[in-house]
Amino acid sequence: MKKILVIGAGKSATHLISYLLEQSETLNWQITVGDINLELAQKKLNNHPNGKAVFFDIHDENLRQQYIQEADIVASLLPYKFHSIVAKDCLKFGKNLVTASYVDATCKALAPEFEKANLLFMAEIGLDPGIDHLATMKMLDDLKAKGAKINALYSYTGALIHPENDNNPWHYKFTWAPMNVITAGQGTSQYMYNNKPKYIPYNRLFKSSSEREIGDLGIFEVYPNRDSIQYRKKYNVDGVGTFLRGTLRRKGYCPAWDTFVQLGWTNNKQIIEVNGQTYTDLLEAYLPIYIQKGRTIEESLAAFLNIELDSNIMDQLRWLELFDHKPIGLEKGTIAEILCHLLQEKWKLEEDDKDMIVMLHELEYELNGEERKQVATMVCMGESKDNTAISKTVGLPLGIMLKLIVTGQIKLTGVKIPTMPEAYNPILKELAQYGIVFEEKDLILSS
Amino acid sequence: MKKILVIGAGKSATHLISYLLEQSETLNWQITVGDINLELAQKKLNNHPNGKAVFFDIHDENLRQQYIQEADIVASLLPYKFHSIVAKDCLKFGKNLVTASYVDATCKALAPEFEKANLLFMAEIGLDPGIDHLATMKMLDDLKAKGAKINALYSYTGALIHPENDNNPWHYKFTWAPMNVITAGQGTSQYMYNNKPKYIPYNRLFKSSSEREIGDLGIFEVYPNRDSIQYRKKYNVDGVGTFLRGTLRRKGYCPAWDTFVQLGWTNNKQIIEVNGQTYTDLLEAYLPIYIQKGRTIEESLAAFLNIELDSNIMDQLRWLELFDHKPIGLEKGTIAEILCHLLQEKWKLEEDDKDMIVMLHELEYELNGEERKQVATMVCMGESKDNTAISKTVGLPLGIMLKLIVTGQIKLTGVKIPTMPEAYNPILKELAQYGIVFEEKDLILSS
Numbered sequence: 001m002k003k004i005l006v007i008g009a010g011k012s013a014t015h016l017i018s019y020l021l022e023q024s025e026t027l028n029w030q031i032t033v034g035d036i037n038l039e040l041a042q043k044k045l046n047n048h049p050n051g052k053a054v055f056f057d058i059h060d061e062n063l064r065q066q067y068i069q070e071a072d073i074v075a076s077l078l079p080y081k082f083h084s085i086v087a088k089d090c091l092k093f094g095k096n097l098v099t100a101s102y103v104d105a106t107c108k109a110l111a112p113e114f115e116k117a118n119l120l121f122m123a124e125i126g127l128d129p130g131i132d133h134l135a136t137m138k139m140l141d142d143l144k145a146k147g148a149k150i151n152a153l154y155s156y157t158g159a160l161i162h163p164e165n166d167n168n169p170w171h172y173k174f175t176w177a178p179m180n181v182i183t184a185g186q187g188t189s190q191y192m193y194n195n196k197p198k199y200i201p202y203n204r205l206f207k208s209s210s211e212r213e214i215g216d217l218g219i220f221e222v223y224p225n226r227d228s229i230q231y232r233k234k235y236n237v238d239g240v241g242t243f244l245r246g247t248l249r250r251k252g253y254c255p256a257w258d259t260f261v262q263l264g265w266t267n268n269k270q271i272i273e274v275n276g277q278t279y280t281d282l283l284e285a286y287l288p289i290y291i292q293k294g295r296t297i298e299e300s301l302a303a304f305l306n307i308e309l310d311s312n313i314m315d316q317l318r319w320l321e322l323f324d325h326k327p328i329g330l331e332k333g334t335i336a337e338i339l340c341h342l343l344q345e346k347w348k349l350e351e352d353d354k355d356m357i358v359m360l361h362e363l364e365y366e367l368n369g370e371e372r373k374q375v376a377t378m379v380c381m382g383e384s385k386d387n388t389a390i391s392k393t394v395g396l397p398l399g400i401m402l403k404l405i406v407t408g409q410i411k412l413t414g415v416k417i418p419t420m421p422e423a424y425n426p427i428l429k430e431l432a433q434y435g436i437v438f439e440e441k442d443l444i445l446s447s
Numbered sequence: 448m449k450k451i452l453v454i455g456a457g458k459s460a461t462h463l464i465s466y467l468l469e470q471s472e473t474l475n476w477q478i479t480v481g482d483i484n485l486e487l488a489q490k491k492l493n494n495h496p497n498g499k500a501v502f503f504d505i506h507d508e509n510l511r512q513q514y515i516q517e518a519d520i521v522a523s524l525l526p527y528k529f530h531s532i533v534a535k536d537c538l539k540f541g542k543n544l545v546t547a548s549y550v551d552a553t554c555k556a557l558a559p560e561f562e563k564a565n566l567l568f569m570a571e572i573g574l575d576p577g578i579d580h581l582a583t584m585k586m587l588d589d590l591k592a593k594g595a596k597i598n599a600l601y602s603y604t605g606a607l608i609h610p611e612n613d614n615n616p617w618h619y620k621f622t623w624a625p626m627n628v629i630t631a632g633q634g635t636s637q638y639m640y641n642n643k644p645k646y647i648p649y650n651r652l653f654k655s656s657s658e659r660e661i662g663d664l665g666i667f668e669v670y671p672n673r674d675s676i677q678y679r680k681k682y683n684v685d686g687v688g689t690f691l692r693g694t695l696r697r698k699g700y701c702p703a704w705d706t707f708v709q710l711g712w713t714n715n716k717q718i719i720e721v722n723g724q725t726y727t728d729l730l731e732a733y734l735p736i737y738i739q740k741g742r743t744i745e746e747s748l749a750a751f752l753n754i755e756l757d758s759n760i761m762d763q764l765r766w767l768e769l770f771d772h773k774p775i776g777l778e779k780g781t782i783a784e785i786l787c788h789l790l791q792e793k794w795k796l797e798e799d800d801k802d803m804i805v806m807l808h809e810l811e812y813e814l815n816g817e818e819r820k821q822v823a824t825m826v827c828m829g830e831s832k833d834n835t836a837i838s839k840t841v842g843l844p845l846g847i848m849l850k851l852i853v854t855g856q857i858k859l860t861g862v863k864i865p866t867m868p869e870a871y872n873p874i875l876k877e878l879a880q881y882g883i884v885f886e887e888k889d890l891i892l893s894s
Contacts, residue, residue, distance in 0.1 A: 188714050188782070199719070199733045199782070201711025203650040208735065227717070264648025267635050270674070272646070286646045288655065335635070335646070 008077030015395030100126025158248025455524030462842030547573025605695025
């Protein structure tokens with residue numbers, strides 16, 4: 001009997017746990033789910049005979065090491081900063097590890113040790129990063145096998161609200177960790193364009209969006225996400241001239257969100273005192289003095305953004321009650337926390353709301369003298385507020401990867417991301433059984 | 448015989464050490480100077496019989512605690528992040544501590560322990576923070592004693608190049624830690640204006656400068672520095688409507704520096720690969736694609752900044768050889784490090800160059816029905832490349848404070864900054880003997 005330890009029973013764990021329990025019935029597994037909230041772990045296991053809920057505190061070394069030592073393999077769904085703690089214990093006790101998070105410098109540094117210990121730390125096997133790696137690598141390898149020359153790869157993912165519940169002027173609700181949405185894109189994003197690196201600092205990121213029409217879902221906006229350049233090498237397409245990973249939002253989101261970037265409202269470092277101020281007071285406090293002379297706050301913000309009072313962006317901001325002297329209801333916090341507090345009310349998932357995942361891959365290539373473009377789209381709709389598309393698309397690839405490792409179908413060592421055929425072939429195949437499928441089109445650009 | 452331990456023998460230590468050696472001759476002190484570079488410590492002590500140079504590594508706990516235990520008082524000139532390590536040892540061995548750095552959250556948290564141990568951690572007693580606290584507090588207390596109502600306080604400091612050596616179009620050279628200049632102002636600056644808080648995020652900071660004429664030195668630019676709001680309470684003028692601490696630069700610096708902020712060239716977190724690119728290549732990589740269509744890099748940058756090709760800012764940028772495909776000479780680094788590498792060549796202090804410190808305080812107040820303004824200016828000229836104004840203005844207040852504590856004239860406990868009369872009166876008086884004096888003017892604004 002194989003023992004699988006899942007650390008973290010939060011939102012992203014739902015489908016992973018039910019997939020593992022389902023598999024446990026034929027594969028003779030025991031699924032231990034550890035969380036600081038024992039009840040949550042119990043709830044997710046739903047009294048399944050192969051499930052065991054335990055209290056787990058990452059900072060309790062004895063408890064942590066006990067559970068890791070008892071397991072055959074570990075899946076960490078903790079916030080990414082804790083993965084290195086778990087990884088070091090996995091090294092100590094000789095366990096394989098899987099996560100859905102980006103490989104950070106700390107984890108990358110452990111690669112030689114995992115290699116030496118003949119162990120695998122498989123990261124970036126969730127949605128994005130995860131399914132994007134699987135699907136683009138399969139497209140790339142298939143095209144290369146046909147003799148194609150790859151010119152460009154664009155890979156976009158968005159976690160959005162279900163079209164049926166898309167009923168606010170931002171066309172956005174929080175279907176995932178709110179603070180990650182507030183602080184998304186901070187730093188400098190980088191990608192390759194026409195054989196040259198491009199760098200987009202945060203203050204220009206949401207001004208840099210472009211549009212994409214996706215099937216009958218309508219128009220979306222895309223903007224670059226983090227460091228795309230490193231993935232050229234990881235995808236084994238070092239020479240491809242244009243390579244960009246990005247984020248999808250509904251049309252109108254990016255230019256409106258840029259308001260908060262320009263105001264400075266996404267700073268999550270400095271605590272400010274609220275002292276009874278309203279959101280409108282804070283808006284005034286963040287607007288340049290010279291622009292406010294003889295103008296209302298609403299007029300000042302429009303002037304600051306250089307837009308008309310009756311523009312879409314101003315409608316989006318008005319819908320947030322920014323000009324209505326709405327009380328804040330916090331004593332202090334970073335301005336990002338204060339903004340998040342407002343948006344958690346405005347962008348809240350209602351009881352009947354569902355989410356939607358959209359992934360779009362565009363590959364430009366040359367084959368037999370023709371310039372062509374392959375476009376692959378994946379749309380996954382959530383079924384309810386709890387049975388979400390994001391939990392499904394994060395949890396299932398993680399669960400399937402775990403199965404491939406436990407059953408010996410993947411025998412790798414070191415710190416890896418899922419770019420190899422022995423990962424993408426079986427995982428994409430099994431994902432399709434769960435309705436996660438890509439619709440592909442192949443277009444002739446010129447000949 | 449009192450034993451004084453100075454940790455750090457770098458640029459800022461020069462005048463502190465010579466002041467302490469000078470005092471040691473009448474006060475019977477032994478001055479131990481510890482640095483990771485033993486030779487540097489020896490050089491600064493210049494074979495003085497009361498001086499002792501030792502090798503000091505902050506990370507060597509045994510050595511560190513040995514020297515702190517042997518001392519009667521400790522002055523730390525280390526980078527601020529190390530102060531809390533030294534402070535904890537001072538608590539352990541019952542020693543007072545002085546530094547010229549800002550009190551950060553870690554040090555602030557130690558206040559109850561210093562209080563309880565009957566010890567003093569006196570911070571912010573250098574130039575800025577330091578002399579600014581001393582001088583403005585004296586002005587404020589004197590005016591309040593006369594019955595004045597304080598309406599506004601502006602406090603500005605600049606570390607600049609001596610007018611004789613001011614021979615480049617930026618009117619700036621590195622007279623202090625270069626990387627601190629590159630990353631200055633990151634985060635959100637905050638101050639009080641007309642009884643309301645104002646917040647200036649980094650992307651607008653260098654657009655927010657205003658001008659000041661100072662005596663016959665000419666026109667300067669000032670911009671807000673960090674968190675001024677907290678100092679209202681610390682200065683005991685909680686009710687003052689306008690309160691701003693800021694930085695002084697020569698006219699033309701701020702709008703030109705804003706180029707690098709807008710480009711994203713001050714990011715010191717993400718390493719980029721240079722791969723043989725020139726500064727001009729990197730400039731192209733950081734400019735938006737849409738702006739480069741049909742333009743040279745020089746034209747693109749002017750269009751990006753929305754300025755004329757023959758403007759002052761473009762002259763300043765041309766003077767840095769940004770458009771000349773100058774090789775970088777680094778393999779990789781953050782873009783801030785790459786920019787710093789260029790500026791360390793361009794803004795280098797020449798062998799005969801001297802520096803200049805300028806401090807400007809403006810106090811607006813009402814007295815006997817009149818609205819008045821007191822303006823105090825301090826200008827300190829460096830004497831040579833090594834005998835700098837900045838070392839003098841940082842080191843002397845620190846040294847004098849140290850003397851006041853060792854000789855029992857200041858008997859405070861806890862974590863403090865020098866806002867009290869028993870600090871500012873004797874220190875300002877002694878600074879005057881070294882030529883550090885404020886020139887005051889009192890103007891009637893209206894009556």
